Amino acid sequence: MxxxxxxxxxxxTSWVSSANGHADFPIQNLPYGxxxxxxxxxxxAxxxxxxxxxxxxLVAAGLMHDPITLDAILATPALRKSVRTQMSRLLSDERYIDTAQPxxxxxxxxxxxxxxxxxxYTDFYAGIHHAVSVGKLFRPDNPLLPNYKHVPIGYHGRASSIRPSGExxxxxxxxTRAPDAESPVFGPSKRLDFELExxxxxxxxxxxxxxxxxxxxATHIAGFCLLNDWSARDFQAWEYQPLGPFLAKNFMTTISPWIVTPEALAPFRLAQPARPDGDPRPLPYLWGDADQASGALNLKLEVTLRTQEMRAQNLPAYALSHSEARHMYWTVAQLLTHHASNGCNLQPGDLLGTGTISGPTPDSAGSLLEISEGGKKPVTLPSNETRTFLEDGDELILRANAEADGFASxxxxDCRGVILPAR
Structure with a gap:
């Protein structure tokens, strides 16, 4: 690591004064975009x-040593680390103010x-609390399928519809097909959801x-972002068998657009939580002692919702969920290793989603499907509105914060998006 x-x-500290104490981008972060x-x-940048x-x-002005493109930064760990070191020095040393500030x-x-x-783009299903909660909605007596604890489950998503925060x-x-209907109908999703990933x-x-x-x-992981895998749950229920998600997922995925590097996150590594007694040990190709010792991340995750009415009333966003990245059943390294284990070629700039990262309690659920218990339990908002799933005009925001004693957080x-009406 x-x-x-x-x-x-x-x-x-930095001579860029807004960086000092900044919640996201202090000089200890330096993400690429x-x-x-x-x-x-x-x-x-x-x-x-x-x-x-x-x-x-900066390169053209002779203030940086290396030719820089983001593709090269993703493909070349040594360049990624070198640029970080150079930027840390450049943005902290006041001797560079006059030359770098332009x-x-x-x-x-x-x-x-x-x-x-x-x-x-490949999306996994590594959040076990999400898998159990969703499984209970459909299989109350057997929520996890037999393969879940043996193999990282994933599916290939649609790269062309990934968009940056704010779009x-x-x-x-x-x-969709109603439970009592003989035939399906075509129309706008009525059960639009988010997924915290x-x-x-x-x-x-x-x-x-x-x-x-x-x-x-770990040497093949170039960075991290937040990811919201928007989901049409009503489409998904009708189409997912036998091949899994399709139109329920491929219409859009939103990411936070900054690449937060493994170097920036080095102080926030954790041991992967031990598996419960009785759970199978992963097969040898998925087990690494170093990965188990520091393959998890100490990230606090938050999801907030602000409706159109809340914005009109100038009400703050409402916290739907607080979760943590450590609730993943599989490490990121295990996901990547499994993906390539059959010889599949991963390439610089490919994107993996972890799957929904829910926690063990209701207030840490990473989707409205869980929060509303499949639409049975509406959420009451400060505007006195209720939600079981997302409505037009709703703005959904994902945020993450890395914390560790003795280090700058x-x-x-943001990873945000506003829902517009169907076209």
Whole structure:
């Protein structure tokens, strides 16, 4: 795993004053993204406080040593680490203020894009509390299928419909069939939901036919983001058998657009929680002692909802859920290793979703399907509105915060979307 060094020093501050004490982007974070400053083309950048700094302009000015593109940063761990070290020095040392400040832009003036063209997207099902809760809705006596504790379950999603935080979500149309109906109907989803997930950016990847060993998996993880796998539950119930999700999932996935690196998250590693007594030990290709010792992440996760009426009344967003990344049954390294175990070639910029990360209590559920118990238990909001699933005008926001004693906390930025009516 990545070592802790002077870039993690909690006493380090930046001459970019908004970074000092910033909830998401202090100088200890330095996430990568693709940004368009005003009237300019997209370019690689780093988030620092309420600003971004243009990496390509810094290279052109001779302030950085390496040619920099985000594709190269994803594919080359050594470059990713080198740029972090250089940026930490550049943004902390006041001798660089006059030379570097011209390449700083207010984040609010910039457009943030997807950081790279995503070649492939795979969504897993690694949150065991979510799997159990959803399973109970359909199989009360046997919520987990026999394979769940032996193999990381996943499906191939749609890369073309992944969008950055802030882009609206158009309510999808599809087929549904009521329990008492003979035939399905086509129309807008009435049970639109969110899923609280982490996204994992693939780094160097592997050649076709060459698996990735669990001991090497961490070197193929280039970063993390938040991921909301929007879900049309009514479509899903009708279409998922026998092949799994299709139109219920492929209409859109929202991610936070900043790549939070493994280096930034080094102080927030945890041991993977021990499996309950009686659970099977993973097969040898999925078991690594180092991964079990530090393969989990100490991330607090939050989901909030703000309806159109709440915005009109100037009410704050309502917290639907508080969960933690440690509730995953499989580590990220296990997900990646399993994905490549049959020789499937992962490539730089591929994206993996962890699956919904719910906790063990009702207030830590990572979807409205769980929170409302399949629509039976409405949530009452501060505006006196109720929700079982998402309605047009609702804004859903995912946030994450990494905390550890003796280190500066950091975040991922927002992962948000507003629901628009079906077209």
């Amino acid at each position: 990545t070592a802790i060094d002077n870039t993690h020093d909690p006493k380090q 693709l940004v368009s400053p005003p009237n300019e083309a997209p370019r690689a 780093v988030a620092i406080g309420e600003s971004i700094i243009d990496l390509q302009a 390449y700083l832009h207010a984040a609010s003036d910039c457009t943030v894009h997807l950081p790279t063209r995503i070649g492939d 609206p979500v158009v309510r999808p149309k599809g087929q 982490l996204g994992v950016w693939v780094g160097p990847g592997n050649a076709l036919g060459t698996p990735i060993d669990i001991a090497d998996a 950091l975040g991922f930025g």
